[in-house]
Amino acid sequence: MIHGVRQKAVVGQNGKSAKQDTTEYLLSTAANRNHLIQAIENVEKRENLIVFTPEEWNERQRYNLWKT
Numbered sequence: 001m002i003h004g005v006r007q008k009a010v011v012g013q014n015g016k017s018a019k020q021d022t023t024e025y026l027l028s029t030a031a032n033r034n035h036l037i038q039a040i041e042n043v044e045k046r047e048n049l050i051v052f053t054p055e056e057w058n059e060r061q062r063y064n065l066w067k068t
Contacts, residue, residue, distance in 0.1 A: 026036045042048045052060075 026032050
């Protein structure tokens with residue numbers, strides 16, 4: 001499962017930062033690719049998903065109960 005996306009700043013030739021596409025980042029290493037492919041397969045098979053109601057979402061947001 002993808003636990004988080006960390007993006008790095010890329011500096012172009014003119015010294016300004018150039019954005020790295022999120023998909024490009026996720027596919028940039030074998031480990032990232034494998035995580036992404038596994039996550040997609042889990043969604044397609046409806047396995048290893050975290051399911052919650054809108055009310056549960058709001059409650060977690062209200063008290064910041066997400067695991068980090």
